[in-house]
Amino acid sequence: MVLILGVDAGGTASKAVVVSPDGTVLGRGTAGPGNPSAVGSAAAVAIGDAVRGALGPHDPGGVVAGVVGVAGVSILTDPGVAAAFTAQWAAIGLTCPVAVVADAVTAFAAGTTATSGAVLIAGTGAVSALIDDGRVVRTADGLGWLLGDEGSGLWLGLQAVRHAARHWSSSGLAVRVALHAGAASADDLVHWAQRLPFGSFAALAPIVCDFAAEGDPAAAVIVAAAVERLVATLDALDAADAAVVLAGGLLVGPTPVREGVLDTLRRRGVEVGTAHDPAIGAARLAAQTWSSRTVTST
Template sequence: MVLILGVDAGGTASKAVVVSPDGTVLGRGTAGPGNPSAVGSVAAVAIGAAVRGALGPHDPGGVVAGVVGVAGVSILTDPGVATAFADQWTDIGLTCPVAVLGDAVTAFASGTGATAGAVLIAGTGAVAALVDGERIVRTADGLGWLLGDEGSGLWLGLQAVRHAARHWSSSGLAVRVALHAGAASADDLVHWAQRLPLGSFAALAPVVCEFAAAGDPAAIAIVGEAVERLIATLDALDAPDAAVVLAGGLLTAATPVRAGVLEALRVRGVAVGTAHDPALGAARLALQGWSSRTTTSR
């Protein structure tokens, strides 16, 4: 049986899908974080686990093409990380070409049939990219928590904790953050935050969105600033006429962040699509590449 593989690997999870040449989904798999910039070569192990889950009982030798969309793809120039990925393909039993692309490319492919445009991603991290086919022409942000990722889930969580530390028990959001942290004082919260693995701050993003939707002034302010920063990131691409695909959990689910971004783009008259299934978008790119090679070889 001929199989096509698609993978979406981000800072929170790795998701894989296996499809037939007619696009029928034959299997799905999910595993842990697959961003090599954040977790190094361990990302390859998580991606491999997702691929194995998607393959299930199917013969890995039947996979004729694969595309993996990876957050932090630039780190694959590191020999150790590149080797870890190659070893995974071998261990799984894949013998076909597996293209590793930026997750912006696969997210864009899952939200539109167009071959070029812009994609704005806000999940654990945040980045905007101008895409042309399988090529990323230009990016903005995507700089990680220390230097950027403004408006992301991690950014929202950090702002919520900072608000609670500065305005202890003065708002509903601050009280909820303290409860989340199990902190009895602002000092407790500071100590908790300093011990917390960085990515864990993103767990507070749904709390911020929930409180903003309920009218909490502090949460509304944080969400409003997130929207402004995401739009500024998109503007940094300097492609005002490009259609935009929204991707990542904050911009594909019904969140106040998505609502704010959609409104800002509506005012500008920008065409907007939504990335529904980046792993499937990756599979579609793999299928297109395979079909093209097959046609050319005839």
């Protein structure tokens, strides 16, 4: 059986899908974080686990093409990280070419059939990219929690903790953050935050979104700031006429962040699509590559 592999690997999870050439989904798999910039070569292991789950009983030798969309793809220039990915493909039993590309490319492919346009991703991190013929030609942000990722889930979580530390027990959001942290005092919260792996702050993003949707003033201010920063990240591409695909948990699900970004783009008259399943977008790109190779060989 001919199989096509697609993977979407981000800071929170790695999701793989195996499809037939006509696009029928034959299997799915999910594993841990797949961003090598955040977790190094462990990302390759997580992606490998997701691929094994998607393959299930299917023969890995049947996979004729694969595309893996990875957040933090630039670190694959590190020989050790690149070797870890190569080792995973061999351990799984894949013998076909597996292309590893920026997650922006696969997210864009999941939201439109166009070959050129812009994509705005807001999940654990945040980045925008201008895509032309399946290639990233320009990006904005995507700089990680320390230098950027403004408006991301991690950014939202950090703002919530900072608000709680500064306004201890004086708002509903602050009380909810303290409950999440198990903190009995502002000092407890500070100590908790300093021990927490930075990616874990993103777990607070749904809380911020829920409180904002319920009208909590502090949460609403944080969400409005996130929307402003995400739109600014998109504007930094300097491609005002480009159609836009929204991707990542904050911009795909029914969140107030998505609502705010959508409202801004629609008022500008921008054509907007949504990347509901970037793993399928990756599989679509892989299928196109395989089809091109098949046509060329005949």
